[in-house]
Amino acid sequence: MLVPKLETLLSKQITVQQGKQIHGCIIINRLYYLEPLLIRQLVPSSRSYSTGLAHYVQGILHHLQNPDAFSWSCTIRYLSQEGQFKDAFSLYAEMSRVGLCPSTFAVSSTLRACARIVDKIGGRVVHGQAYKYGLCTCVYVQTSLVDLYSKLGDMGTAQKAFDEIVDKNVVSWNSILSGYLKSGNLAEAKRMFNSMPAKDVVSWNSMLSGYARVGNMDQASIMFKQMPERNFASWNAMISGFVDCGRIKSARGYFDKMPQKNNISWMAMISGYSKCGDVESANVLFSKLPKKDLLSFNAMISCLVKNSKPKEALQLFDQMLKHHVDIQPDKLTLVSVISACSQLGDLRFGSWIESYMKSIKVERDDHLCTALIDLYGKCGNVQKASELFNSLEKKDVVAYSAMILGFGINSKIDEATKLFKSLIDARIPPNLATFTGLLTSYCHAGLVEEGYKCFAMMKDHKLTPSTDHYATMVDLLARAGRLQEAYEMITSMPMQPHAGVWGALLLACKVHNNAQLGEIAAKHCLELEPETTAYYSLLADIYASVGKWGEARNLRKVIKEKKLRNLPGSSWME
DNA sequence: TTTATTGGTG
The missing domain is CATH 1.25.40.10 (Tetratricopeptide repeat domain)
Structure with a gap:
């Protein structure tokens, strides 16, 4: 049934490429409703499906001589759905620059994008425009606003936006509910939950994970039993909840009782065993996993890395590349692989991984950079590590800690202490790893008194050695x-x-x-x-x-x- | 068109 649609689409695609003005909005809109697998066939030899597709869809839009508001809106909605949040936002900005009046479609999709990437300023701008154009009476826009402010942590504004909704639906209720749960206000969330006119499985699941987050698994279990309907997420929330509070056996109990499992269930269980250091059990589970995907490989590789088995991690990575050709490693795989390399402390891995990253065209982001800083720092190339550190867009506590340690173990004690000072000046709270780096630096330099001071300083930052x-x-x-x-x-x-x-x-x-x-x-x-x-x-x-x-x-x-x-x-x- | 579950750096 879908095949003829695809064919017409393909013929229209050719027309677009010839530069003729046709109804691009129809193509974009059709794309949206097509099966993901069929859509992928449309994108020629793309390594990353979603980014490839995003460029493709934007390409169609920009091929049109005078795209109308509907074409813009469809494209924005498409990008937001595909997880290309930054692209969605910049397309929205472009649309307003052109002078087109944004639709409720475009606004709600853009608000969703802003919420996901936690863009405070962007979100407020879009909110202002939605208000100006009188779109704030649409439930979808209003609900997106509730979600946006919930995710920004501004519950006052979220509640205000929620109160303004005349026809609240389940999604509106769920949005404010998850906001209170995220901000840790369980009492208010419970009150909301009880006053909901209708609850769906999402409402129940949100409450479950809310209790799980604060470690109240007994209350979570009670709610789980009361639920009228359960899906994968309900079971998985219970599993990861028990894993997080260290009750691995209870987690396994739920895992075994599940009528059907998805890959997330397997992954949650594997990472659970990883957290309590039971690599053996994790391995057994992984070998039983019927259909291994990228996520499960990532979970297992990271398990090996975290439990100081870098050689095994690299072997598994090698296996993945050799025997599962359909699986492409992503940034998260590489972060683990780099970490494995730095545990081995061999500089040769550094240049290998960098050329490998180039060959599979992975963009370097801050997380990958931080892993590389750690790698170069531990392998003795501080110069390279510090270059990477300076190139970071956002320097977080992890990056600082890796760099401090890098300086320390390469006998650059002055640089290490200077960096620690600038961390404090930047008002970034240091964590346990930061002090590991600093203490190690003093240890390498043989500075006993400074070491004592540093050790005592941990208390001031409310950290227990x-x-x-x-x-x-x-x-x-x-x-x-x-x-x-x-x-x-x-x-x-x-x-x-x-x-x-x-x-x-x-x-x-x-x-x-x-x-x-x-x-x-x-x-x-x-x-x-x-x-x-x-x-x-x-x-x-x-x-x-x-x-x-x-x-x-x-x-x-x-x-x-x-x-x-x-x-x-x-x-x-x- | 809007909501919930998973994997990461020291």
């Missing part, structure tokens, strides 16, 4: 020969120190010939990681260096007897 922060402090103190202080730092830790913390002390004890503390440190190391024989030999070395030959010999015997072999290359050994 993690095990890694303690580990860095211990490393800093121990390297400086302040072994007793390092030991006291460990004993003051509110959490269980991991082997790396004791290992740092142990290594320093060897350097500074302190057998007493070395023995304590080694004991803890062996308790936590009995398989790592490097600890035995380190302790033996310490004994030997202070002349305790007997103990040293005994230890070496133990190593031999246990037939344990030296395992060089533990992370802290470097």
